[in-house]
Amino acid sequence: MKLKINDSFYISDIIATDKPAYLEYLQEKQIYDQTLAIPFPYTEADADWWIDHNLEATRSQNNRSVNWALRRADDKLIGGVGFFGHKIGRDHKAELGYWLAKPYWGKGLMTEAVRKVAAYAFSELELMRITANVFVFNQASARVLEKAGFKLEGLLRSHYKKDGKIFDGKLYSLLPGDLNLPVT
C-alpha cells in the first residue's frame, strides 16, 4: 500500500529497516506523554517488537497492513499511523492512532495523513466507523481529528491512568459521510 500525501511525504508499509528512525524519533518525552502505548525511553527491543508484530500481522492478512509509516520523499520514516489490533473482515470499526516526529509538527502533515488513511480504510479495509481517543489536554491531536471531519462523541471522565495520574479523555468518531477531504 502507498498513499501520497504531497510531493514531499507519503504513507507506506512498515519495514525492518525503519528501526533506526523509530529509535531516533521516539526518544521524545512529549510523544510518550500524549500517547498510551508508546514506551519511554524507547528501546531496541521496543522497535524490534513493533516491527515484527506488524510484519506478522500483515502476513496473516494476505499482505494487507493496518499500521503504516509516514515517510519523507527519501523514504525515511518520520511518523506512524494505523489501527492497532484491527482484523480486516472481522471488525467493522477500529481505533486510529498516530504520532509524528517532533521536527515535523505544525505543518498540517498529520491532518492530511489521517484523511488519506481514513479514506483508504473506508474503501479497502471494510471499516464503517473509525474511533480516536485523545487525552483531554492533547489539543493538537483533537484539532487534527476535527479538521479531518471527526465528531466529538463525549468526554470520558477519569478514563485514563498514566504514571499514577488519572485524567479525562475525549472520544471522537468518523463515519464515511463525515470525512472532510480537502478540495484539490
Ligand SMILES: CC(C)(COP(=O)(O)OP(=O)(O)OC[C@H]1O[C@@H](n2cnc3c(N)ncnc32)[C@H](O)[C@@H]1OP(=O)(O)O)[C@@H](O)C(=O)NCCC(=O)NCCS
Ligand atoms: C498530534 C500530532 C500528531 C499533530 O501532528 P501535526 O502534523 O503537527 O498536526 P497538524 O499540523 O495537522 O494540525 C495541528 C493543529 O493543532 C493545532 N495545535 C497545535 N498545538 C496546539 C495547542 N497546544 N493548542 C491548540 N491547538 C494546537 C495547530 O495549530 C493545528 O491546527 P490549525 O491547522 O487549525 O492551526 C503531533 O503533535 C504528535 O505527534 N504529537 C505527539 C503524539 C500524539 O499526540 N499522538 C496522538 C495521540 S491521540
